[in-house]
Amino acid sequence: MATDSTNFVLRWIYIDGNILKTQLDGVIYDKPVAKHFKLNIGMKYADLCDVLFSKLKINRDKYGLKLKYRCKNPDDLKFGIIPIDDDEDVELMFGVVVSKGNPLFVELYVEKLLIGTGKNLTKNPHVGVGVTFENNFVERVGESSYSRCLEVDAIVESRASSEKSSFQSSSSSKMLVSIDDSILKSGDDVMIPMELRKGMLFKSKKELARVESGCNWMLKARKRSVHNHFEIMETSGAHTCMNTTITQDHSNLKSMDIAEAIRAQILVDPNIKEKVLLATAEDVFGYHPNRKKISNAKNLVIEDVHGSWEGSYRELPHLMEALQLFNVGTKVDWDFKENEMREVMTFKRVFWAFKPCIDVFEHCMPIILIDGTHHYGPYPGVLLSAMAVDGFSHILPLAFAIVEAENLSSWGWFMDRVRKFVAGRRHGICIISDRHAGIMAVMQRTGWCEPLDHHRFCIRHLATNFVNAHRKRGLKKDLVKLASQVQPKKFELLWNQLVLIEPRTIEWFEDKALEKWSLAHDGGKRFGIMIINHAESWNNAIIDARNLPITSLVRSLFEKVVDYFDARRVEIATQSLNGGIFTKFATMKLRRAIARASGHQVKLFDRDTWLFQVTTKKDGLKGGNNHIIRIHEYTCTCGKW
Template identity: 30%
Template sequence: MATTSNQISFYAYKEPTITAELTMIDNGPRTAESTIEQQECEITEEINETFYFIDYAKLVTTEMLEQLENNKNKELSLDNIDSLVITNPRHPKFEIGQIYKDKATLKSFLSYFAITNHFQYKVFKSCSREYSIICLEKNCKFSDQQQATSKLIGNYIKPKFLNLKTTCTPLDIKGDLNDRYSIKMNYRKAWRSKEHALNKLRGNAKESYNLIPSYLYMLQKTNPGTIVDIEKGEDKSLLFLFMALNASLRGWEKCKPIIVVDGTFLKSAYGGTLLSASAQDARGKIFPLAFYMEDSENNKSWEWFFTKLRAAYGVREDQCIISDRHESIIKATNKVFPKITHGYCMFHLLRNLKTTYKKHAKEYSKIGYHKWSRFYSKNKRYSVMTSNIAESLNAATVAAREVPVTILLECLHGLLQDWTYTNRKLDQKTMTRLTPVAKQALTNNFVYSLRLTVKPANEYLFEVFKEDKSWIVNLKERICT
């Protein structure tokens, strides 16, 4: 192969496989007939890249639950290297007589092989029966390699984005490809490669909105009793989306009557806000009730959310809503839940007090003790003094908030499903009538009581001593001095 240019030809062999053959050709001028023949055989090929967002959403859900091991980005390997049909585009060897799965696999293999071995080629003939390439030997500059397209690089770096917590910038891509394969590219090409990898893996953000109606339809079909609702604008754009799964609706009656609401930003291409309503089960675990997506937090959106929330869950005795002091939440709560106690998160209140007390001292004095004090609260708050439930839920969905909207919905569905299954398994192991939290509290109180001296005055009045201190306990009135 040292005399003239080398031509490698691939012929169709028992469709859809393709076999390779190596021949020698002359560098002489090509005739007009051969040029016409080549033009007739040239075809444009598009690789069908079917995007399954549900499969990807399951992966993201697993990451949120921290059950996925760290992705080591290992190179793909063949199950059987000696297999006759090559399906791996990164097959390590190139030999005469090889059979490839299809033309798309062949073209990907040639590109990877050229990059790995630092050479270039050009397509001599391409049709449904034959695919021939010619190696370029004269003045071959690998830094300008034609085979290192943004699409090919995107397929190569795709495993880097399986874990959403991994940060990979275009500069990182440039450095990695240069270190491994001596490929020099500009920033724009690295950015296009990253976008191709993200679109291939997560789908297109704009097209994801078109999948919402069909996804919600199938969600109700597979989860009977689930409540969903959508409101669109005059231009058919999405304004509000409400989702309450059947598992949440059925479990609400067994939860503490405390609902914590909060909102967080979406980081996808079109942004938006994700609102959530959560409670705690008897074990004290987070129990998501409903999710709601909108363009921004405002009076109308919060009122719409609370209206749907009340229609789905109703109102329970001694129910209480906990949130920060967002003006829209206050107005919507007073309008939709006028008879329900609305308490404030003590953490947000304390933080605002430290930063803006001098400017708004009079305003804070008008808040009222019943809004943040458990003692003055009209209803029991069950020691829920902050909105940590909602903040924990936001932290669990931080990775999913970067993906397109349909994947986000599936991630939320998968998150609730996994949490429900895990908590149910834990509850099945409970051997007493009390939850582990209540049992531990009673055990701690019992141990503490061993250091006390109790003298009864009658059936319900007792005097309790500890060292130089004493208390009067009235069991009938449930008070202690």
């Protein structure tokens, strides 16, 4: 989506939630984004409040607003909170946004205050009751947005610590319980509580549910704002259950329990089949849970390790920002979907290409292999990828995109950015792909069409389509052999044989130009690469990551790219120490060509133009053919050069 960053910014609005501190990110919000809309740069504090009252439908006669925004510290890349109280604060906020250079994702936190009480409606004691930001403090640190962010954070932390100490001193009779505490006794299959009583505290609802599972004893508990833990408020009498096994009742075997049993398997292989997990659950619990419980348990483990799917999409912009910050020159582009009122914008697509990959492509063959693979999960999409082939004949990942589906629009959007950010003004590039309708249409557009660039078909996909259309044995092998011939006369011989086997061949190939699939008619554009196996090998390498939330998928791709460059560095260093001039792949091709040419006879015809005649080695009925080689034109009538 193209925006003019000098006029407005896209604002993410959070409300009716809590600001939480984390060791990894600094501060986060515990509720999803409530609204997306645009704010004009240069607006005043009163204008900002008017917009928020209107967009969030807040009764201004009943509530006031407390505004804060999240700002990243460039030293540790953690977030802090900065309050907004007047026009100067609004101006400072927009100044921070413009200085970042990427104004698409600016987060504004809105707290509702009851008029006349000053009471905050959020529940988190760290940022709610009793936490204010003095005006004299704002004026004192106004010259530095980042230092202000950190000092404000320090005040919040100090007051939170004070409140925590106060709570502990006045509530010493409370017992904070963890799943690892000695109050739990280990049974055969579950951890069994010896006694649960009113007033016990648990860090999370998950821990409380884990402790009380396995029996029909009931309790009531709720999360209290005074200590931010779950507290047992009421019980149905004393709890001294000594059961050591789960019954055969459906309700007693929970996804949470299954998740603990299958956790290790999922960590090793996130793509593990559910039937394997089902067998594990049967072995552990002696019961056959339904597939839904297995699926839910698997999702619980994935979310515990990689975060939630919804949270992953919220964190994606921050991850991309970090990748660009630490890999200067990395290209990222976004596409958003607007609602009918053009107020709410949701994620649609994202493209990224790492700077080292862009730079290396200049030294690779002018070949780009493109392919798409599914991204699974609650929010399915498609991962589009563009690959090059380096001098080692290894795949070089060039660019990626997460899109909604494979279609003309998504492929066009992706290839436009490959041209803009990766290929640039370099032409003579050959795109090799399957015959997806979206790709076929995009390759006819200005920017990738002949004569500046070229499009060729993957012969394996073409042969599969051919076999599916005619349903005869051996056709796939015959077509691959036909397409791989480099000499026109051998191509004609095999073509006639194929037509005899399947007469409908001529009709099927009527709309498929020879240069698109025949190596003998290719003109050297595809450098002998007939299939997109390189791209599909990459898809197989990331098959586990395709089942993970989107940020984990991006991290996995980044780590694969890092591994690629590290492996090439080791390979180059090893070959250099051994006196190698060319890559191992190139050296093997040269040696093979020299061995095959050892019996050829060469005759010079024109020294000025370097025109030669080569008579190939006679081997039974093969060989003894004459070919003309023009060194300056890099051609040979054999078709192999």
